[in-house]
Amino acid sequence: MSPTPLLSVDWTDHVTGRRGHLVVDRLVRGVASGGLRMREGCTAAEVAGLARGMTMKEALHYDPAARYVPLGGAKGGIDCDPRSPEAYGVLVRYLRAMRPYIERCWTTGEDLGLTQDLVDRAAAEAGLVSSVQAVYPLLDDEATARKRLADAFAIEVDGIGLDALVGGLGVAESVLVALDRAGRERAGTRVSVQGMGTMGGATARFLARAGLRVVAVADVRGTIVNPDGLDVEALLAARDDHGTVDRAALRPGDRKEPRDAWLAVDAEVLVPAAVSYAIGAGNQERITARWIAEAANMPVLPEAEEALAARGVTVLPDVVVNSCTNAWWWWTLFGDIEADAEQAFDRVRRSMRELVGGMLDRAATDGTSPRAAAHALVAERLPVIAERYGWY
Structure with missing residues (x-):
């Protein structure tokens, strides 16, 4: 992969002065895929790294027999606190400014x-048909495909939308594959999760339902800890739209600890599912977990990962672990699965078993880290995709 992206766009909001970025790392059949994030401090370099990661995620899900043809990788980012009163206006103006790219080459x-829901509302206000309209010309039957995706988004499973579950299921399945290969019993294995938003919340649900014990979850207000196990479903039901848990839902045995306590909790599995760059050289030494599953994008810095590996800690990389939200969109839209929760869950589980298993096999064979193995798999698949569909 080239370290230089295909396209980089910087934007300044004329009302607030807030900055935004779009990076298209690669195109396949003229289109790239990647979400839009909003956080205080978001930078162009961060967005470029995320876009490169999206290229990898797309390539890793390449199946020549599937209807879904992987797209290129892209990412958008806005430097703004999403809780700010001005955030929605900034979002609408950003989408309006990026409209030519969203209409033609960037699905987000x-x-x-x-x-x-917020992206869809803002996109409509910005004059867009859809945040993924750039992919519509690649569909065999646009009307049927759009209805299938809309129907899938309308599905709820035990109070949570299917679209908010598939990514976390992929993370949870990655953890289960690693545990199974290590011969580790699920029952009694303890988990600490940073972030109770879409990805972290769903990961906690599926790991708890698989028999693991979720002993800590963290949000912006702090870390909630219970060595005997938290009531994950009660905490999920007590979240707000930003993943902050209402402390009134806590049980007598639940403790409130500082925000960074999730890092050092006694647990075998650590799931950073919130911000990028959460684990660095300065705090990695506090970690006692055996596995780290990167539910967030780029949460473990390279120097920290090197030190963790030296201590026997395995980092399951984001480009594999958190790739299923994106893949589910396209499996559904292109028609590899229907608007059905069981089909979606089965496809996610099978795909992650194959991907994570293949990555760990490659790491063992090459004597490298799981991340290096994932990158090696990407390096093999990208030329195959390019040969079949061209470089752009």
Whole structure:
């Protein structure tokens, strides 16, 4: 992969002075895929790294027999606190400014700080047909495909939308594959999750339902800890739109600890599912977990990962672990699965078993880290995709 993206666009909001970015790392059949995040401090370099990661995620899900043809990778980012009163106006103006790209080459959706409902509402106000309209010309039957995706978004499973579950299921399945290969029993395995938004909340649900014990979850207000296990479903039901848990839902045995306590909790599995760059050289030494599953994008810095590996900690990389939200959109839209929760869950589980298993096999064979193995798989698949569909 070239370190230089295909296209980079910087934007300044004329009303607030807020900055935004769009990076298209690669195109396949003229289109790239990648969400739009909003957070205070979001930078162009961060967005470029995320766009490169999207290229990898797309390539890893390439199946020559599937209807879904992987797209290129892209990402958008806005430097603004999503809780700010001015955030929605900034979002609408950003989408209006990026409208030519969204109409032609960039399919986008929710990411950190934004929900899909909010993106859809802002996109409509910005004059867009859809945040994924650039992919419509690639569909065999646009009307049927759009209805299938809309029907899928309308599905709820135990009070949570299907679209908000598939990504976390992919993370949870990645953890289960790693545990199974290590011969680790699920029952009694403890988990600490940073972030109770879409990805972290769903991950916590599926790991708890698989028999693991979720002993800590963190949000912007702090970390909630219970060594005997938290009531994950009660905490999910007590979240607001930003993933903050109402502390009135806590049980007598639940403790309130500082925001960074999730990092050092006694647990075998750590799931950073909130911000990028959460684990660096300065705090990695506090980690006692055996596995880290990157539910967030780029949460573990390279120098931290190197130090963790030296201590026997395995990092399951984001480009594999959190790739299923994106893949589910396209499996559904292109018609590889119907608007059905069981089909979606089955496809996610099978895909992640194959991907994570293949990555761990490659790492063992090459004597490298799981991340290096994932990158090697991408390097093999990208030329195959380019040969079949061209470089742009």
